[in-house]
Amino acid sequence: MTSLSEPSRRAVLAAAVATAATAAGGAAGQAAADTSSGRSEASARPAQAPERRVDNRAWTSYTDWRAGSARGTRAQPGLRPGLVIDAPAGTIDYTDPHTGRTAPWEYATWTSPVHRLAVPATEAVASWNARTPDGTWLQVELKGTYSDGTDTPWYVLGRWAAGDQDIRRTSVDGQEDGRSSVWTDTFAIDDPATGLRLASYRLRLTLYRTPGTRLTPTVWRLGAMGSDVPDRFTVPASTPGLARELKVPRYSQETHKGQYPEYDNGGEAWCSPTCSQMITEFWGRRPSAEDLAWVNPEYADPQVCHAARFTYDYQYEGCGNWPFNAAYAATYKDLQGVVTRLGSLTDLETLIAAGIPAITSQSFLAEELTGAGYGTAGHLMTVIGFTADGDVIANDPNAATNEAVRRVYRRREWENIWLRTKRYNAAGKVVSGTGGVCYLYFPARPTPRQRAALATVGVG
Incomplete structure (x- = not known):
């Protein structure tokens, strides 16, 4: 469970836990689909990008x-x-x-x-x-x-x-x-x-x-x-430059509450593997029926249980080890997985424009993210697009059902909770933020456009 009490530094670094909440949304999809293109993709970069650290x-x-x-x-x-x-x-x-x-x-x-x-x-x-x-x-x-x-x-x-x-x-x-x-x-x-x-x-x-x-x-x-991300409680606002939504499968971690508690106390703490599973399936990869034979057949979405088991770090006792999640994604045919940090929502727009969704790590109080309905010391979401107003469209696994996973979060609020390195917890104590941590999963042989987008955000 997410706690508003002070976590260990590693609890923030791993972004491994979340709490119950509701969201809004729909169904699975395929890798290159989008629902709108209200702004020119060429305008996704601001006049002056922030210094990359x-x-x-x-x-x-x-x-x-x-x-x-x-x-x-x-x-x-x-x-x-x-x-x-x-x-x-x-x-x-x-x-x-x-x-x-x-x-x-x-x-x-x-x-x-x-x-x-x-x-x-x-x-x-x-x-x-x-x-x-x-x-x-x-x-x-x-x-x-x-x-x-x-x-x-x-x-x-x-x-x-x-x-x-x-x-x-x-x-x-x-x-x-x-x-x-x-x-x-x-x-x-x-x-x-x-x-x-x-x-x-x-x-x-x-x-x-x-x-x-x-x-x-x-x-x-x-x-x-x-x-070397400088300490900061707030970050400069980026200018919206893209309206597009990728059709990424939606999975709730909360529907797995109580399942396989030997893996980080069950689904309530499975935000990271749940997001990893969404993105691997976006690229058309998923475990076989043989792979899933160990899962209780009464459980829905057994592939989420599978992702939790095979990202689990036995020392950390959690599924939020960042490289283990990236390595899990790359066990599927012709996928790569990388852990990095991005500098702004402009970077995410560049990736979304090229058809690459991202998994992001953030921490916040309930009142800092309108519509979330919860606060967290660390949580993973899948960013799948941007609205015509530039707000963030996220598959937030902290939802009661798969249908409730899709959320729209205010751009300015979301950008700040993701990119800051310092924040105040519920007790008013200064604690760490994640500083733009991101998992990127993409094809082993990216298209020229995907390769250019990855290079733009510093990933080769």
Whole structure:
């Protein structure tokens, strides 16, 4: 349940919970549909865009994979180049902290070249897209150099598998060096006021498989988003520039209340996987009947239960791990998933104009978002379009029914609750905002227009 009491910083970073409310709306649809085009899409950019405080770098091409330092891995060419195990570098024993089971695993590694951030960062979040057949899994780590020239340790940003039989996918708590820490999925400078920043980083990917087999994970995308978003209670208003609505399926998290409480207490906390499921189905991807055989047949929309189970972070004990949601989306054929930050509703208009919906993270008091009917320390919504007046059309999973998911929220209110980094809670205490966090799911081979829109918002 969403609480108006002060959450932990991670509760805001993850944006994993929401409360009951009602909304208005309708039915599922397909990827390129829109209902109106009242303004010229060319006018979706203002005369002067705000300074971008986000740096995205991803390794995706055959050339990228060959540029790194490999120990037992090799680059695999093709329409979707990737990284696979070639000859294992060794074998280790891994004790799963969530099952207590110890098992041997062959492993191989790939370490990226050093990436120097165009925007020295106070935070960094990794994203990866991969296939992990049964008997395989992967680990993503980051090692950075601070702006004073000293180094961070290697930080684990995720131990991940698409399934949950071999290992329990997990974040790793307790990682810090007195200057930076990892909060579930987010590297963060402990005290940005000192001026210390993350100046550069390398990512290390470790691929694991059952010993003696020829199995391998295949990783198609690995990257990170670094950001230095200034502290702010309000943000400048953007000028409306687009009227369009994408036909995105509508799913309520609340209809799953009480179902599978082992996954973050059931549907009432499933805003993130519910949004992830809406967008994967927008792109025409969904789990098969075989995939859903484990779900109680009496439950409606079993694919939402499936998304919750396979985004669940066993350490965080929630479904709101940002990279785990992006990785879940990318388990579907020819989809990519990325975690980033956007700078304004103009950025969202650019994406919607190209037919790309977005999942956004926000926190607010009930009186700060007209028509919501609830307040939240962190909640995910799916932005599907804009009205002729520039207001935000969102599929808000915090609704009593699927039909009630579609909402229209006032542009100025919505933009501020999404982009601010500071806010006051119900007790009047200053707490964190999410600063424009966004999940983007899009085709592995975007159209030229989609590729241009993604590049405009800083995603390659």
